[in-house]
Amino acid sequence: MSDVNEKVSDEVIVSLLNVEKWYGSNNVVKNMSMKIKRGEFLTLLGPSGCGKTTTLRMISGFEEPSAGVIKIENESVEMKEPYQRDVNTVFQSYALFPNMTVFDNIAYGLKVKKVPKDEIKTRVEEMLELVQLKGFEKRRIDQMSGGQKQRVAIARALINAPKVLLLDEPLGALDLKLRKQMQLELKRLQKKLNITFVYVTHDQEEALTMSDRIAVMNGGIIEQLDSPKNIYEHPKTKFVATFIGESNIFEAAVNEVKEDCAVVGMECGRGSILPDDVSLGDNIYVSVRPEDMRFDTESVEGFNIKAVVKEFIYIGNITKMVATLSNGDEIKFTRLHTGKLPQVGDVINVYWSLKDGIPIPTETAAELQALKNVKIG
Amino acid sequence: MKIIANADYVKRKKKSRLSQVFMCAPLTVWVVALILLPLLYLLFMSFMTKGPMGTVKYIFSVESYIRILEPEYFNVVKKSVFIAAISTLACVLVGYPMAYFIASKKKISGTLMLMMMLPFWTCALVTIYSFVIMFSNSGLVNTFLMKLGIIHEPISLLYNNFSVAVGMVYELLPFAVMPMYSSIEKMDKSLIEASKDLGAGPVRTFLQVTLPLTKPGIFAAVILTFIPCIGYYMITDMLGGGTTMLIGNVIYNQFTSARDWPFGAALSCILAAVILILMYVYTKFGGDLDDLGA
Ligand SMILES: Nc1ncnc2c1ncn2[C@@H]1O[C@H](COP(=O)(O)OP(=O)(O)OP(=O)(O)O)[C@@H](O)[C@H]1O
Ligand SMILES: [Mg+2]
Numbered sequence: 264m265s266d267v268n269e270k271v272s273d274e275v276i277v278s279l280l281n282v283e284k285w286y287g288s289n290n291v292v293k294n295m296s297m298k299i300k301r302g303e304f305l306t307l308l309g310p311s312g313c314g315k316t317t318t319l320r321m322i323s324g325f326e327e328p329s330a331g332v333i334k335i336e337n338e339s340v341e342m343k344e345p346y347q348r349d350v351n352t353v354f355q356s357y358a359l360f361p362n363m364t365v366f367d368n369i370a371y372g373l374k375v376k377k378v379p380k381d382e383i384k385t386r387v388e389e390m391l392e393l394v395q396l397k398g399f400e401k402r403r404i405d406q407m408s409g410g411q412k413q414r415v416a417i418a419r420a421l422i423n424a425p426k427v428l429l430l431d432e433p434l435g436a437l438d439l440k441l442r443k444q445m446q447l448e449l450k451r452l453q454k455k456l457n458i459t460f461v462y463v464t465h466d467q468e469e470a471l472t473m474s475d476r477i478a479v480m481n482g483g484i485i486e487q488l489d490s491p492k493n494i495y496e497h498p499k500t501k502f503v504a505t506f507i508g509e510s511n512i513f514e515a516a517v518n519e520v521k522e523d524c525a526v527v528g529m530e531c532g533r534g535s536i537l538p539d540d541v542s543l544g545d546n547i548y549v550s551v552r553p554e555d556m557r558f559d560t561e562s563v564e565g566f567n568i569k570a571v572v573k574e575f576i577y578i579g580n581i582t583k584m585v586a587t588l589s590n591g592d593e594i595k596f597t598r599l600h601t602g603k604l605p606q607v608g609d610v611i612n613v614y615w616s617l618k619d620g621i622p623i624p625t626e627t628a629a630e631l632q633a634l635k636n637v638k639i640g
Numbered sequence: 641m642k643i644i645a646n647a648d649y650v651k652r653k654k655k656s657r658l659s660q661v662f663m664c665a666p667l668t669v670w671v672v673a674l675i676l677l678p679l680l681y682l683l684f685m686s687f688m689t690k691g692p693m694g695t696v697k698y699i700f701s702v703e704s705y706i707r708i709l710e711p712e713y714f715n716v717v718k719k720s721v722f723i724a725a726i727s728t729l730a731c732v733l734v735g736y737p738m739a740y741f742i743a744s745k746k747k748i749s750g751t752l753m754l755m756m757m758l759p760f761w762t763c764a765l766v767t768i769y770s771f772v773i774m775f776s777n778s779g780l781v782n783t784f785l786m787k788l789g790i791i792h793e794p795i796s797l798l799y800n801n802f803s804v805a806v807g808m809v810y811e812l813l814p815f816a817v818m819p820m821y822s823s824i825e826k827m828d829k830s831l832i833e834a835s836k837d838l839g840a841g842p843v844r845t846f847l848q849v850t851l852p853l854t855k856p857g858i859f860a861a862v863i864l865t866f867i868p869c870i871g872y873y874m875i876t877d878m879l880g881g882g883t884t885m886l887i888g889n890v891i892y893n894q895f896t897s898a899r900d901w902p903f904g905a906a907l908s909c910i911l912a913a914v915i916l917i918l919m920y921v922y923t924k925f926g927g928d929l930d931d932l933g934a
Contacts, residue, residue: 325833345836358834362852371848372838423838 275337276301276459277322277427282331284317284483291317293483295331299427299461304453306462308470309480310506315463318480319429322461323352336426350427351420355435357412359404365391365415366400372423390418393452410441421452427459434469446473467507471495479503501623504550511556511594514625517545524565524617531588535565536620548623553583554598555619558611566614570594572605586611679912686905694899704906713890717910720887723801724869727808728816731865732858734809735816739857742817743824753821760814768878771807772798799881807879808869815868816861823857824850859922867915887911 277299284292292314299305307315320326321333324345333340340348351372359368369390373383391397394414399407407415413433420428433449434442450473453460464470470477471491478488479502487499498504501512513534515527525538527549536549557563558570570586573593577583584596584604594613605611686704691697707713742752759767774780777794785791797803831853835845873888880886887907894904 323837325836344841345833346839346841350837352834352837354830354834356828356830358828358830360831360834360849360853362849371835371840375839375844419838 272301274301275299276335277461278334278337279318279322280332280334282318282321282328282333284314284321284326285329291483292321292328295483295485297478297485297488299459301459302457303475304450304460304462304473306464306470306474306477307480308464308467308477308507311465313480314483315465315480316431319352319431319461319463322427323350323429324348349425350429351423351425353416353420353428353430353433355431355433357416359412359415359419361404363404364400365396365402365404365407368404368415369419369422371419376423386422390422393421393455394418394448409437410445413437413445417449417452421456421458424456425458427461429461429463431463432465433462434464442469449473471507477507479506481506497621498550498623501548501550501625504548504621504623509553509595510550511553512623513549513551515547515549517541517543517547519543526565527620529568530590531570531592532568533566534568534614534620535617536622537617541622545622546625548625550621550623551615551619553595555615556594556596557614557616558586558596558605559614560605560612562612563614565617566612568613570611570613572607572609572611574607575604586613588613682905682908682912685901686909688902688905690900690902694901696901701902704903705910707903708906708910713907716885716890717887719885720870721914723805723808723886724866727805727812727869728862728866730805730809731812731816732820732861735813735861736820736858738813739817739820739824742821749821749825753818756814756817759811764811764874767811768807768875771810772878775803798879801880804876804880804886807875808865808872811872811875812865812868815864819860819864820854820857823854823860827853855925859925863918863922866918870914871911 275298279295279297282292282295283290295318307318309315317326321328322335324340324343324347335348335350360371363371366387369387370383373386378386387400388397391400394417396411396414396418399411399415404412404415413436416433430449434445437445446469449460462470462473471494474491476488476490477494479486479494481502487494487503489497489499494503494507498507498510504510504512513527513529513531515529515534517525518528518533519526520538520541520543523538524535525541527534527536527547529549534549541547568588570588573585573587575582575584581597582599584599585593586596587593685696687700687702689697689699689701689703708717738756742749742756745752772779775797776782777796777798779797781797782791782794786794827850831849832845835849836842840848870886871888871891873886873892876886876889891904891907891911894900894907898904
């Protein structure tokens with residue numbers, strides 16, 4: 264997780280204000296407002312079909328918002344065609360021109376702008392060097408590998424020095440290793456050129472490693488827009504807690520608020536969390552990361568949760584433990600203490616550090632239903 | 641071990657090649673018996689001598705080919721090529737926007753293509769006759785214009801080079817639209833978006849991206865219209881009214897009324913040669929022969 268990029272200014276470069284998109288009766292983007300800052304790496308993250316591509320296409324101008332305003336550099340772009348907007352896109356399928364060489368592909372934007380020939384040549388060469396493709400200028404597109412095509416696509420967009428670069432799952436077609444390598448390269452390029460990136464992905468790990476800020480989307484709305492650290496450590500909604508990494512979610516009611524802790528009652532017993540952000544009588548979710556779950560043979564002060572160890576799962580270097588609560592729900596533990604591990608069938612006392620039990624407001628019943636339909640990645 | 645495995649592989653390969661031969665046999669017989677042999681016979685015939693009363697003397701001569709160079713016939717060849725070229729050009733110019741339109745209407749493109757193909761499935765004789773009925777001196781168009789008082793006596797819309805060309809376009813448009821439609825449809829639409837994204841307007845995008853990428857379809861359309869245009873004698877007969885003689889009509893006459901088989905055969909061979917050269921040029925430009933059969 265990178266800390267906030269120091270080059271990000273507070274100046275807003277793209278802003279969406281109450282933007283809606285309807286396809287017939289299908290509301291794909293719902294009343295979305297968002298401010299993108301100059302120089303930042305902002306990621307739109309969410310499950311398939313949540314409207315990421317649609318949002319991106321409204322910024323680039325290939326889709327018109329059904330309602331709301333999009334501004335680029337404080338200017339409404341409603342009347343501007345895609346070719347009049349100062350943004351460029353890296354398409355998921357690369358969309359390189361198969362009838363042109365690598366050089367001509369990269370030079371396309373400059374040729375359109377009637378930049379003098381020798382300037383084009385030097386700038387394309389610079390670009391090729393930047394994306395580490397020197398010597399490939401004469402190649403045809405079908406003679407390039409997936410990763411190389413990806414770099415050409417990035418170079419073709421970057422050479423225009425756009426104010427904003429939009430990337431729609433640009434690494435989707437690459438294998439894991441190349442993907443990791445390209446993630447680093449993209450991040451390096453973004454920092455070096457200091458261009459605003461709006462990046463679409465449904466891979467949470469990718470989002471966490473690359474972004475300055477992440478907008479977690481679900482069903483056409485932004486659930487949370489925050490730094491990777493905050494998204495992970497302080498999820499604002501149940502969806503965010505479960506979509507980004509794994510979480511154990513407990514439905515709870517706040518029974519008692521003391522100075523240093525709040526006691527919550529759950530179906531499976533009693534637990535404690537920090538008293539900030541909650542008040543007596545609230546119905547909330549308590550979200551606890553598997554790595555923050557603790558257990559003991561003795562009972563722990565402030566907690567009264569019993570579980571039966573169900574199984575151990577070995578995943579490479581970590582061991583995951585699954586236990587069943589008294590109400591039948593399963594909970595997960597990782598980062599198990601070394602020392603004596605319990606046996607399958609043992610009864611354990613479950614607890615967590617107060618700060619690790621994150622309170623999340625309950626959604627309405629309809630939203631709960633929607634959550635159940637979303638595949639948790 | 642490796643060698644044995646290799647031998648095994650070779651054997652298997654041989655076997656599959658053998659089975660390929662068997663599978664191709666019916667097609668091979670078909671092609672040889674019904675296409676290759678008649679063509680060879682045509683070639684053979686073109687080098688024979690004309691006998692009296694429409695008979696053929698089996699004596700070698702190149703007389704028929706020399707006759708083609710006589711102005712009377714050579715002009716026909718020139719004119720045929722000219723009219724075919726004009727018709728082809730018109731077919732492509734009219735057909736491309738049509739194909740583009742059909743391809744862009746995703747939901748109804750199947751229906752539109754079907755409508756496009758209907759006249760093509762109808763007997764050509766019928767469609768050409770309907771054309772005659774529309775444009776003859778007492779036809780629909782003339783009557784209408786006279787009723788409106790725009791003209792006072794019928795203008796002759798038929799029986800000239802122009803009407804022949806229009807008739808050709810009318811008959812052959814589906815051949816032009818089909819391959820162009822398929823290549824426009826096959827094109828990755830995100831390329832058009834990419835071009836616009838990089839700042840190119842619609843005209844530039846069309847010239848730099850759409851047109852080059854649909855070139856194979858245009859070439860296929862040219863071949864598929866030019867070839868029938870050159871040989872179509874029916875249209876010339878009915879819409880040219882005997883004034884517009886094209887190579888197809890001359891060939892037809894040689895085999896029917898004139899009964900000069902060697903000369904007819906020689907003309908046919910020249911026509912076949914022109915077509916083969918066109919096909920060769922087409923593949924040289926990167927065309928795919930499969931597209932012609934599409
Ligand atoms: N042109 C269109 N017409 C009608 N519905 C559309 C159109 N484009 C997208 N949709 C619908 O809008 C919703 C959001 O689509 P979008 O492409 O933005 O999703 P996404 O978040 O990019 O998903 P993915 O991760 O699968 O790419 C989907 O339910 C999709 O079916
Ligand atoms: Mg998408």
